[in-house]
Amino acid sequence: MTHIHKDEYTDYINEAISEERRESVESHLLACDMCITIYEKALEDNATRLPELHDSSTFTDDIMAKISTSKVEQNERKIRFYETTFLHYTIALALTVILMSSGVFQTITNYVDDIQNTTFRDEGPSVTEQLVKKIFANEEQ
Known part of the structure; x- marks a missing residue:
């Protein structure tokens, strides 16, 4: 560098x-x-x-006044309707009610159940069962 x-x-x-x-x-x-x-x-x-600053106290007071004025202006800014928390919660509530009443969540759970049933359905004995049978078959001999 x-x-x-x-x-x-x-x-x-x-x-x-x-x-x-x-x-x-x-x-x-x-x-x-x-x-x-x-x-x-x-x-x-x-x-x-x-x-050099001739009157540092006046300089400091002027700076502090400008800072406080800008903070007051920021606090006095009118909040737009679409920025309110109430509106956001109302939209979330409406979407939840719509999705629940339309059965979207029920369809999703049925889909997951179908996938689990096809995935875990066994066509034969599991590997564990086969091992247990071989172990006990060898002990009996």
């Missing part, structure tokens, strides 16, 4: 690389622990060049 040089991570941090290269760097960072360490060192070296 080829690792990415620290200078390229510096360009990545400063957004001085193409979008295509940015995606490849990000995918490489997800897969390589050694490159994460190099990336962290590049971040530390460029920390003085990165912009």
